[in-house]
Amino acid sequence: MKNKQKLFEDIVYGIFLILGLISVASVLLITIYLLISGIPAIKEIGLIKFMFGSTWKPTAASPEYGILPFILTSIYGTAGAIIIGVPIGFLTAVYVAKIAPPKVKRVIGNAVGLLAGIPSVVYGLVGMMVLVPGIKKIFNIADGASLLAAIIVLAVMILPSIIKVSVTALEAVPQEYEDASLSLGATPIETYFRVTVPAAKSGIAAAVVLGVGRAIGEAMAVMMVSGNVANMPSLFQSVRFLTTAVASEMSYAAGLQREALFSIALVLFLFIMLINATLNFFLKRSKED
Amino acid sequence: MRSTKRKLYIGLMKTLMGIAVTLTCGLLIFLIIYVMFKGIPNITWELLSSKPSYLSDTIGILPDILNTLYLVISTLIIVLPLGVGAAVYLTEYARNKKFVAAIEYASETLSGIPSIIYGLVGMLFFCQFLGMKTSILAGAMTMVIMNLPTVIRTTQESLKTVPQSYRDGAFGLGAGKWRVIRTVVLPGCVDGVITGCILSVGRILGETAALLFTAGFAHALNGVIEGLTSSGATLTVALYVYAKEQGEFEVAFAIAAILMILTFLINLSANMVGSYYKKRRNI
Numbered sequence: 001m002k003n004k005q006k007l008f009e010d011i012v013y014g015i016f017l018i019l020g021l022i023s024v025a026s027v028l029l030i031t032i033y034l035l036i037s038g039i040p041a042i043k044e045i046g047l048i049k050f051m052f053g054s055t056w057k058p059t060a061a062s063p064e065y066g067i068l069p070f071i072l073t074s075i076y077g078t079a080g081a082i083i084i085g086v087p088i089g090f091l092t093a094v095y096v097a098k099i100a101p102p103k104v105k106r107v108i109g110n111a112v113g114l115l116a117g118i119p120s121v122v123y124g125l126v127g128m129m130v131l132v133p134g135i136k137k138i139f140n141i142a143d144g145a146s147l148l149a150a151i152i153v154l155a156v157m158i159l160p161s162i163i164k165v166s167v168t169a170l171e172a173v174p175q176e177y178e179d180a181s182l183s184l185g186a187t188p189i190e191t192y193f194r195v196t197v198p199a200a201k202s203g204i205a206a207a208v209v210l211g212v213g214r215a216i217g218e219a220m221a222v223m224m225v226s227g228n229v230a231n232m233p234s235l236f237q238s239v240r241f242l243t244t245a246v247a248s249e250m251s252y253a254a255g256l257q258r259e260a261l262f263s264i265a266l267v268l269f270l271f272i273m274l275i276n277a278t279l280n281f282f283l284k285r286s287k288e289d
Numbered sequence: 290m291r292s293t294k295r296k297l298y299i300g301l302m303k304t305l306m307g308i309a310v311t312l313t314c315g316l317l318i319f320l321i322i323y324v325m326f327k328g329i330p331n332i333t334w335e336l337l338s339s340k341p342s343y344l345s346d347t348i349g350i351l352p353d354i355l356n357t358l359y360l361v362i363s364t365l366i367i368v369l370p371l372g373v374g375a376a377v378y379l380t381e382y383a384r385n386k387k388f389v390a391a392i393e394y395a396s397e398t399l400s401g402i403p404s405i406i407y408g409l410v411g412m413l414f415f416c417q418f419l420g421m422k423t424s425i426l427a428g429a430m431t432m433v434i435m436n437l438p439t440v441i442r443t444t445q446e447s448l449k450t451v452p453q454s455y456r457d458g459a460f461g462l463g464a465g466k467w468r469v470i471r472t473v474v475l476p477g478c479v480d481g482v483i484t485g486c487i488l489s490v491g492r493i494l495g496e497t498a499a500l501l502f503t504a505g506f507a508h509a510l511n512g513v514i515e516g517l518t519s520s521g522a523t524l525t526v527a528l529y530v531y532a533k534e535q536g537e538f539e540v541a542f543a544i545a546a547i548l549m550i551l552t553f554l555i556n557l558s559a560n561m562v563g564s565y566y567k568k569r570r571n572i
């Protein structure tokens with residue numbers, strides 16, 4: 001009877017252990033699959049030629065597989081989204097965390113939650129119908145589907161993450177810091193920007209890095225507004241990102257072209273892992289602060 | 290006396306903050322009004338209740354609605370036991386700190402991976418290696434991995450609120466570990482599971498890139514069993530296909546409006562569940 005009970009408990013333990021390990025197994029599965037399917041094409045094309053080649057012509061008579069345009073577009077696009085999105089998100093976060101009365105705070109909090117929940121294709125659709133024609137008209141160019149349109153859409157899409165994480169970081173700053181600053185004669189606004197914000201800098205850095213991760217990984221919305229031609233990045237030209245390079249050719253590619261798409265995914269994955277490591281570094285530091 | 294420089298600084302910061310908040314809120318209001326204005330007039334009963342027909346040249350989104358439903362339900366059925374089990378393991382069983390850290394690191398990594406990569410790996414593993422082909426089921430399996438971190442996190446958070454004394458009391462009465470988990474721990478994490486459910490539904494509804502290659506984009510009208518094993522577009526995928534490939538913007542906006550309304554309902558219910566359980570705890 002005792003033994004039977006113990007055996008039963010051991011089985012239950014085993015089941016829970018397996019369930020616990022599924023997430024680890026999934027990460028391993030994704031990593032291994034990307035490595036196995038991504039490396040052959042890189043080997044065949046040559047790492048330098050693949051990473052730093054500036055022409056992507058997989059279907060030409062003498063095909064070329066250079067993904068530098070995609071890498072640079074992803075970097076420029078993300079940088080642009082950060083330059084526009086971070087100041088807006090950061091300032092909104094300071095207002096929400098420190099100044100807004102509780103009711104306003106709740107309303108803005110819900111608004112940010114809603115912005116975060118809107119599917120990316122809806123952003124893409126609105127970008128396609130409003131931004132793209134708008135850019136075409138304002139800057140008088142042939143086609144508004146461009147890097148600029150993608151940057152604006154991405155900036156909007158990373159806003160919610162930046163606001164949420166920054167608000168959490170700002171609210172975690174001890175009240176005493178602010179009290180000390182106020183009693184020394186600083187006004188509330190001066191206190192928030194010169195005492196609270198510096199004290200929460202690791203958390204705010206984490207918010208920015210999270211935004212970088214979101215922006216570099218976004219595919220659908222960008223695909224709908226960026227025009228999708230494999231040009232070197234330029235603000236008013238049609239461009240292709242790492243994500244959209246994979247998405248746009250996957251459905252019909254075959255042979256080396258298909259394998260090269262997996263290699264692009266591998267490069268994207270390495271970028272994301274790097275960003276995740278940075279994010280963890282800042283999150284850890286903000287916990288220690 | 291405040292110097293002019295200080296006054297300027299304060300004024301500048303106040304103005305900048307005002308602009309930022311106005312932009313954020315204005316943006317949302319614009320999005321809502323624009324999408325609703327363009328979408329709602331196009332939502333007709335015919336659109337909701339039929340399938341696309343080449344003969345009469347009409348478009349219906351009933352297959353897409355059903356596909357979305359099949360996908361959401363099958364994903365939840367699989368992800369809930371897995372996620373709750375993992376959370377129970379992490380909070381109730383695991384003793385080794387490094388081990389727990391590894392699992393938590395893995396689920397953080399999962400939540401940072403872009404959906405297009407889930408799509409690729411899902412296609413390679415579920416559709417090709419496991420032979421599921423491009424089907425709703427393969428899409429659901431991909432969504433399971435994607436939503437696992439969410440369910441683990443929300444369940445874990447609510448498990449932490451179950452007082453240790455409850456467990457000690459049950460153990461003291463001679464209950465075995467499993468019995469304690471079944472009768473004391475699991476009932477305590479209902480709110481976490483519900484929140485995890487709602488968040489997952491939101492994420493599945495909004496997902497496109499990962500589904501394009503795993504669940505495909507067919508618009509056939511199927512029953513449950515047939516639906517799970519055949520390719521099918523969800524609402525978001527249908528929106529993408531209609532807007533980008535076919536230029537059917539009226540249908541695209543109608544779907545966008547439906548998605549916005551669903552997003553709103555999901556956020557509302559998540560908030561309501563959160564505050565309901567918070568109130569009950571405080572009593």
